Amino acid sequence: AQKVTQAQTEISVVEKEDVTLDCVYETRDTTYYLFWYKQPPSGELVFLIRRNSFDEQNEISGRYSWNFQKSTSSFNFTITASQVVDSAVYFCALSDANFGNEKLTFGTGTRLTIIP
């Protein structure tokens, strides 16, 4: 069975600080996908990134970066120079590669609050 653990329930940081959201996953599959989604107060889940299990390169997109470490089954997300607009709930998710990204197993989310 697949499982995603986001141990940090809530994080608050002051604007412009860097913050890292942790994600640890469990799967028996050798091929899988990992995702991060952002859920603002409006409720809509916004896709941030998808990573294939064979691609362990770290990714950077503007102020966002992701660190994938297969050895520790972790896929952590860092926001650099945080802004108030980054306040949201962030979900890490996992899917079986046989299905592509049809059926996602989500973590319980981390609520991030950026204090102005």
Next chain:
Amino acid sequence: DTGVSQDPRHKITKRGQNVTFRCDPISEHNRLYWYRQTLGQGPEFLTYFQNEAQLEKSRLLSDRFSAERPKGSFSTLEIQRTEQGDSAMYLCASKFITTGELFFGEGSRLTVL
């Protein structure tokens, strides 16, 4: 608006009543998904369609739940004889089969009194 749209956004009903939610996916997206999200939890997969065919259903989808996508465009999710445990946000998502990104709607929040 070209995103995934869901209706109604909020529904309050009494226990035992039937409710129906509608999802209009992004045009030409042939895959459509339903997820359920309870307070403080991540979304949980319920079911998905490829065009009009329902390809998989989660064990979470009891006999009181039925989903349809009759013409391969919009979809409905009906809950019969609602129970308080059905209170949740019901999220719809769609994608084109060959692309990797799921686009989610804003959800339909159900409160069962």
